[in-house]
Amino acid sequence: MKQYMNKHSYIIYTAGRPGLGQLRSQEGTSAGGQSSRKGQDHSLTQFDVMGGLLSSRMVRQADQTCPSRLRSFAASHLIRSRKLEAAPADGQVAQGQSPGFTLLECLISLGLSLLILISALEISTQARRVFFRLKETQESSLAAAVALEKIRQDLETAGAGIPSWPGPGNFSPLLASAERLIIFSAEVKTVLLADAEAGQDFLLIELIPGLASKLRKGRALFLADGVLDQLTYVAAVSGNRLSISPALSFSFAADRSQLLLLEKIEIYPDHQQKILRRRINDTSGQPLIEDVISFGVGYTPSENLAVVKLTTACGEKSHDYELVLYPKNLGKS
Secondary structure, three states, X not given: OOOXXXXXXXXXXXEOOOOOHHHOOHHHHHHHHHHOOOOOOEXXXXXXXXXXXXXXXXXXXXXHXXXXXXXXXXXXXXXXXXXXXXXXXXOOOOOOOOOOOOHHHHHHHHHHHHHHHHHHHHHHHHHHHHHHHHHHHHHHHHHHHHHHXXXXXXXXXXXXXXXXXXXXXXXXXXXXXXXXXXXXXXXXXXXXXXXXXXXOOEXXXXXXXXXXXXOOOOOEEEEEOOOOEEEEEEEEEEOOEEEEEOOOOOOEOOOOOEEEEEEEEEEEEEOOOOEEEEEEOOOOOEEEEEOEEEEEEEEEOOOOEEEEEEEEEEOOEEEEEEEEEOOOOOOOO
């Protein structure tokens, strides 16, 4: 079989197909008829790519040698040969197909990729800035709301438990200046053991349970007899004897006077650290809110109206907050 086959030849097996008889030679047809076993018209015809039909003798000899195996071999190799002929030769590129990307195309695609990447990074950076700015604004607003709510609670306690206000001593449980708010409320009540004369700088008091532990230097005291009242502070404690400062401006009878130990709340700005601080009695001021630009408070006794204004910094911007309140324990007779 090898002597008749080359790379330009095909062996085709035809089985009783009409119209193919003219391709066979007479000798080829007789050879095909002798090889037919079940009445089928079988033959092998060899075509040459360059020269057309080969001799019928070559076909007859091939058919007699191995008819069954040769038929399958011929059919499979026919398909393979057609594929090889249709495929481009080694080292060549079929017409209309690209061998790959050119250098210019690679540079253009790389430039576009870098442009898209830079744009995505810029968008991500801007989104990150907006997110943190909104977060900072929200946190600042929340901190201001918490601080104003605490101030509101303190204002509600102003004057709680303090009787006979106002009096000739001009004492007010709520002191409001441009940048400072002072609030007084009663904490512990006791009585005098002896009359107190005007100009006296000490008091003899009854030590009730729980009072001794709270009496210390700097605590506020309020004396009232229903007509007169005065605010003073503890300068020293010796048993039931309290040294006070300033000295008494009025005389108070022990049988009709009462002594109140007051709780003092002071709210003021720390301009150096930009913090609004809240101090109770003689303790150190604790931070109430940070990044405070300004703090102002005002109180009108005739209208019993308290107004608190607060300005905080948030990045490059500032935000103003305001609290308006009518203290419920003030303005009473």
